[in-house]
Amino acid sequence: MAKILLVDDDIEFLNATEALLGMLGHEVDTATSVKGAKEIAQTGRYSHVILDLLLPDGSGLHLLDEITGPDNDEIKIAFVTGHSSVKSVVSNLYGPNIHYLLKPVSLDDLKNFISKQDEPKRPKPTDKFKKHFEHLIGESAPMQQLYEMIERVSATAANVMLIGESGVGKEVVAASIHQASNLTGELVAVNCGAFAADLINSELFGHEKGAFTGAISRKIGVFEQAQDGTLFLDEVTEMPIDLQPNLLRALESRKITRLGSTSSMSVNCRVISATNRSESEIAQDKRLREDLYFRLAVFPIYIPPLRHRKDDIPLLVKYFLAELNSQYDSNIKIAESDLKKLCDYDWPGNLRELRHCLHRAYIMADQESELVRIPEKMSSPFSKKEGNASKGIEFGKTVEDVERELILTTLDHLGGDKKAAAETLGLSLKTLYNRLNEYQISTE
Amino acid sequence: MNNDLRKEMNYSRPIHDLRNRLNTISMNAELGKMILQSNGDAEKAINTFNIIMETCQKSSQEISELKKLFDSINVQQQDQGKR
Numbered sequence: 001m002a003k004i005l006l007v008d009d010d011i012e013f014l015n016a017t018e019a020l021l022g023m024l025g026h027e028v029d030t031a032t033s034v035k036g037a038k039e040i041a042q043t044g045r046y047s048h049v050i051l052d053l054l055l056p057d058g059s060g061l062h063l064l065d066e067i068t069g070p071d072n073d074e075i076k077i078a079f080v081t082g083h084s085s086v087k088s089v090v091s092n093l094y095g096p097n098i099h100y101l102l103k104p105v106s107l108d109d110l111k112n113f114i115s116k117q118d119e120p121k122r123p124k125p126t127d128k129f130k131k132h133f134e135h136l137i138g139e140s141a142p143m144q145q146l147y148e149m150i151e152r153v154s155a156t157a158a159n160v161m162l163i164g165e166s167g168v169g170k171e172v173v174a175a176s177i178h179q180a181s182n183l184t185g186e187l188v189a190v191n192c193g194a195f196a197a198d199l200i201n202s203e204l205f206g207h208e209k210g211a212f213t214g215a216i217s218r219k220i221g222v223f224e225q226a227q228d229g230t231l232f233l234d235e236v237t238e239m240p241i242d243l244q245p246n247l248l249r250a251l252e253s254r255k256i257t258r259l260g261s262t263s264s265m266s267v268n269c270r271v272i273s274a275t276n277r278s279e280s281e282i283a284q285d286k287r288l289r290e291d292l293y294f295r296l297a298v299f300p301i302y303i304p305p306l307r308h309r310k311d312d313i314p315l316l317v318k319y320f321l322a323e324l325n326s327q328y329d330s331n332i333k334i335a336e337s338d339l340k341k342l343c344d345y346d347w348p349g350n351l352r353e354l355r356h357c358l359h360r361a362y363i364m365a366d367q368e369s370e371l372v373r374i375p376e377k378m379s380s381p382f383s384k385k386e387g388n389a390s391k392g393i394e395f396g397k398t399v400e401d402v403e404r405e406l407i408l409t410t411l412d413h414l415g416g417d418k419k420a421a422a423e424t425l426g427l428s429l430k431t432l433y434n435r436l437n438e439y440q441i442s443t444e
Numbered sequence: 445m446n447n448d449l450r451k452e453m454n455y456s457r458p459i460h461d462l463r464n465r466l467n468t469i470s471m472n473a474e475l476g477k478m479i480l481q482s483n484g485d486a487e488k489a490i491n492t493f494n495i496i497m498e499t500c501q502k503s504s505q506e507i508s509e510l511k512k513l514f515d516s517i518n519v520q521q522q523d524q525g526k527r
Contacts, residue, residue, distance in 0.1 A: 010464045012495055016471035023478055054460065082463035103463040104470035107478070 002026045007037040008052040034058040041067045053081045078113050126322045133176035138312035142304035153299045154180035162274040164303030167352030170274040178230040185229025190222050193238030211260025226269040236273035237287035251295040306347040313343045320358045332365045338374040404439045458510045465503040472496050
């Protein structure tokens with residue numbers, strides 16, 4: 001037996017439906033307005049609610065928050081409406097467990113609604129991929145090292161600096177550290193390069209109402225928002241150097257003062273910063289104060305570029321394709337030959353470039369064979385690798401210059417592995433070492 | 445406000461009311477059927493059929509109102525076309 005709340009302003013429909021449901025053995029309460037329904041909903045717990053969308057003092061939608069909630073998540077709700085298009089709007093807003101009854105309602109419609117079990121959630125195609133810390137995918141050796149570092153640092157409160165090329169997934173790694181840390185607060189992300197210089201302090205520390213022209217109300221800064229959680233400062237090296245002392249003071253004292261305030265407050269959050277510049281570039285270009293660098297990089301983590309973990313490319317390709325198939329309800333796959341093409345490419349744009357390449361290939365997929373179409377030639381206008389290659393083949397350069405560049409490029413490509421570099425170059429290891437000494441190439 | 449939007453706003457209330465009439469007719473027909481199938485209470489069943497007939501009458505009046513609305517909008521459109 002169901003306990004049903006029936007809300008409709010059409011008295012004759014209401015009376016007939018109440019009588020019908022009563023004859024079917026269910027307990028029925030009725031209301032003709034939003035106000036009346038709210039009063040009744042407070043006094044009883046219902047298993048089913050049938051709502052007219054249009055009521056004299058509002059909409060049935062206004063009642064949803066009153067009758068649903070964490071204690072009432074089993075309740076089944078149906079809207080009575082004359083428009084089938086309402087269903088997609090309502091399910092987008094309120095989820096797929098809201099039903100609807102199209103006018104004119106029949107007895108079978110009512111019976112089906114009352115006896116209907118909610119459909120079990122279908123597992124998504126992406127659920128079968130193992131995600132480390134609920135975010136990261138990859139089983140290669142460089143990724144296993146990364147996971148170990150994340151696990152170690154998450155057990156502490158140390159600030160972390162993530163160093164990696166553009167597109168390697170610095171924000172995803174930050175989210176993984178936050179996830180592994182089990183903190184009560186939130187992960188708050190901010191891009192230090194996105195703000196005008198005069199707004200950065202307000203973004204970081206907040207301001208009081210009237211602190212400056214345009215400060216029409218109090219603003220909570222990101223340090224406060226991340227209280228007991230994690231603050232992610234992306235592109236921290238893009239912060240103007242003259243504004244860095246304020247950040248340094250906050251990290252050292254663990255106190256901040258909102259602009260326009262006379263008192264300071266304590267803050268407690270892990271700071272994860274990120275940059276796509278190498279440490280030597282940071283120092284040489286003086287992008288970051290040295291004292292601030294040491295406060296931010298208590299535990300630096302180097303995120304490997306995709307070309308250093310090519311073993312993960314097949315898994316990543318399958319994951320991105322599963323996401324697209326799930327989004328567009330399709331079954332597009334990739335041929336082995338195309339997968340090999342993807343594994344052979346260097347991906348200067350890293351995972352971001354791989355994902356976009358796959359998305360383009362998915363859009364152009366052959367619908368008959370259900371296979372993506374990977375272009376014959378893949379390149380990026382930002383590719384450093386192509387730039388280096390063309391640099392080596394210029395008129396006026398000596399053989400030694402070209403050989404030096406070739407050795408450097410090969411070592412960089414292979415992550416500094418001299419044995420592999422010697423094999424690739426067709427040299428013995430001894431010859432490679434001799435060349436390195438001759439060209440004074442340091443590989444420390 | 446353009447003519448299409450004005451038309452939609454004018455029609456939607458009467459159409460909504462007509463759907464409600466159909467809803468009432470449907471539920472009372474189902475109720476009448478169930479009454480006769482279960483306890484055979486003729487008086488209650490007759491009551492539901494009376495409600496159905498009254499609703500049909502109201503629907504007929506509303507359809508006439510809707511027709512007048514169509515006619516007045518058509519006249520307005522013809523007048524605008526002539527200007």
